[in-house]
Amino acid sequence: EKKEEVAYRCVNPNCPAQLERLVLHFGSKQAMDIEGLGESAVGELVRLKLVNNIADIYLLKQEDLTKLPLYKEKKIQNLLQAIEKSKSRPLWRLIYGLGIRHVGEKAAFTLAKEFRALDKLLQAKKEDLERIPEIGPVIAESIVRYFSQKENLKVIETLRKAGLNFEEEEKGVKQSAFLGKKIVFTGELKKYSRSEAEELVRSLGGFALSSVTKQTDFVVVGENPGSKLDKAKKLGIKIINEEEFLEMLSSK
DNA sequence: TAAACCACGGGGTAACAAAT
DNA sequence: ATTTGTTACCCCGTGGTTTA
Numbered sequence: 001e002k003k004e005e006v007a008y009r010c011v012n013p014n015c016p017a018q019l020e021r022l023v024l025h026f027g028s029k030q031a032m033d034i035e036g037l038g039e040s041a042v043g044e045l046v047r048l049k050l051v052n053n054i055a056d057i058y059l060l061k062q063e064d065l066t067k068l069p070l071y072k073e074k075k076i077q078n079l080l081q082a083i084e085k086s087k088s089r090p091l092w093r094l095i096y097g098l099g100i101r102h103v104g105e106k107a108a109f110t111l112a113k114e115f116r117a118l119d120k121l122l123q124a125k126k127e128d129l130e131r132i133p134e135i136g137p138v139i140a141e142s143i144v145r146y147f148s149q150k151e152n153l154k155v156i157e158t159l160r161k162a163g164l165n166f167e168e169e170e171k172g173v174k175q176s177a178f179l180g181k182k183i184v185f186t187g188e189l190k191k192y193s194r195s196e197a198e199e200l201v202r203s204l205g206g207f208a209l210s211s212v213t214k215q216t217d218f219v220v221v222g223e224n225p226g227s228k229l230d231k232a233k234k235l236g237i238k239i240i241n242e243e244e245f246l247e248m249l250s251s252k
Numbered sequence: 253t254a255a256a257c258c259a260c261g262g263g264g265t266a267a268c269a270a271a272t
Numbered sequence: 273a274t275t276t277g278t279t280a281c282c283c284c285g286t287g288g289t290t291t292a
């Protein structure tokens with residue numbers, strides 16, 4: 001599909017506002033999930049030049065963080081711990097976090113599965129990339145471009161030294177009732193948060209989607225369901241409660 | 253029709269301030 | 273010193289909206 005880009009971007013390669021955005025993106029839940037790295041903290045870190053690229057996050061020392069307003073002992077420890085924890089995130093989260101243009105969650109996931117290691121992706125030629133389904137010339141070009149820039153390669157090396165996970169772990173696809181099924185959640189579950197539940201479904205070969213359509217296989221209803229339940233009823237989609245959902249999880 | 257995006261209320265936690 | 277209260281910041285999770 002083709003679409004016009006209408007967004008305007010600052011042309012300054014060292015634009016601090018863009019850097020801030022990138023760092024926030026990198027630390028976001030969908031990417032490296034670094035708790036405590038919010039807007040104000042990132043803004044301050046960038047302003048103080050403690051963070052000049054995403055890899056600098058991993059070079060932060062306790063003393064640096066004491067310079068942040070509202071960050072004392074406890075918060076600093078929490079943040080450092082969150083940073084440490086992020087090092088073992090799955091490869092696709094890291095790829096997504098890099099902020100390569102046109103590489104969102106979906107493309108990052110595909111790439112991680114295809115190449116199994118960041119270094120393989122690093123060396124990929126445009127043709128290699130375009131051979132992959134769902135990766136077209138625009139994304140391929142963008143990736144090659146990203147990894148051809150010296151600064152980006154430096155960032156990658158710093159990340160490597162910091163000990164981040166550069167490999168896609170092997171995981172056997174388990175047999176499950178969710179294999180190939182499209183599932184939508186509404187309301188809140190007692191045992192899992194929605195994202196945890198979605199993660200589980202995906203790990204079992206299912207698709208956790210966000211809106212109910214004719215294609216939906218079933219809808220899991222928790223406490224205080226919203227409009228999705230109504231839609232499911234209207235379309236005659238199979239509806240199950242949390243208990244039934246948990247049973248499906250445990251059964252093969 | 254499918255999926256990503258968005259706004260916003262709720263709640264937790266840590267820093268800070270005041271009161272005991 | 274200890275406690276109690278307040279504020280700021282951030283994360284979470286939702287439903288609904290927007291987009292193509």
